Amino acid sequence: MNMPYAIIVVPVMPLRAEHAHKSEMISQGLWGECVTILETGPDGWVKVRGQYDGYEGWATANNLETIDQQLFDAPYTHYAPHWVTPVSINGWPMYIPYGCLIKAPNADSKRTVWGKAEIQFEEIQPLQTGNHNADSLMRIASRFLNTGYLWGGRSVFGIDCSGFTQSVFKLLEIPLLRDAYQQATQGITVDFLQEAQTGDMAFFDNADGRITHVGILLNDHEIIHSSGKVRIDSIDNQGIINVDTGLRTHKLRIIKRVSR
Incomplete structure (x- = not known):
């Protein structure tokens, strides 16, 4: 499977030590985070490296959507501001956890596209660069x-x-x-x-x-x-x-x- 870059399209994606659901969960990927596909395993498992922190582990490919390098290289622009923030993906509702970082170049129109997934936002907030105390x-x-x-x-x-x-x-x-x-x-x-x-x-x-x-x-x-x-x-x-x-x-x- 040729899938070098992908983005997480479930609220929380388990990242496991081995390619099995019973394997230890060593970390998680959050909705909107990008990964690099390192290896394809059995039964729909892929080994990934998180773009944000470089952490590696095994995930299931159906939690991911293939993207191009342009989106992979794009900066995070927004975040999910509520404990759970409603969005939709290909017309289906989803609730993502507080603090998910989002690459949303078209967020002003409440819509963006990740690969074959069309994302619509109800409310997300832009990151406030440098305004921290x-x-x-x-x-x-x-x-x-x-x-x-x-x-x-x-x-x-x-x-x-x-x-x-x-x-x-x-x-x-x-x-x-x-x-x-x-x-x-x-x-x-x-x-x-x-x-x-x-x-x-x-x-x-x-x-x-x-x-x-x-x-x-x-x-x-x-x-x-x-x-x-x-x-x-x-x-x-x-x-x-x-x-x-x-x-x-x-x-x-x-x-x-x-x-x-």
Whole structure:
């Protein structure tokens, strides 16, 4: 199957470690994101690389629509502004999750075409390039509060810790890598928690010293992160303290600051 470029045409596409539905879901692709087809597998499975973060995994081809390189190379122009945003594809209704990035060069006419798929929008919002501050970060992050934790999740329907940070920062037009240990390689180090600013990322390690968790600092004593659900907890120089139980849950390793 000759399918070098494609775009995701389902609200949330599972990305699996192997070409089987029972295989571990390692990440997700969201509606409107583009992928490169790397390999064709059995039973309609394709190995893909996400354009946004370079993550690779297996997906089913019926979740994708073939596109040309012009659309693949086009910038993201809009995003889905509501918890669920209604759209239609080839005349059929669909509800896409908050924060989906959209390549919609004809969005002013409420219509665009992706390959053989005709897309119609009820309401999407243009990305606001460069118009970001602590208030906009808080507004975006708070939309995810109480979203359940989901290993590999990247949406308000279920999200993991690094999926949460990636999802928040993408609407600030700051691209992050997919996993916590990868995100820890980005930005500059903040030496002390007391020097933290709203939007700094805090990373946490396990007993083996491997970074396994990440969250976004709201100030020098509060953090929003996905742990069981997206929640706000206390943090000190040692790590996170669950505000409901009073128990320490994560050990602080490093603080990083990213910007455009």
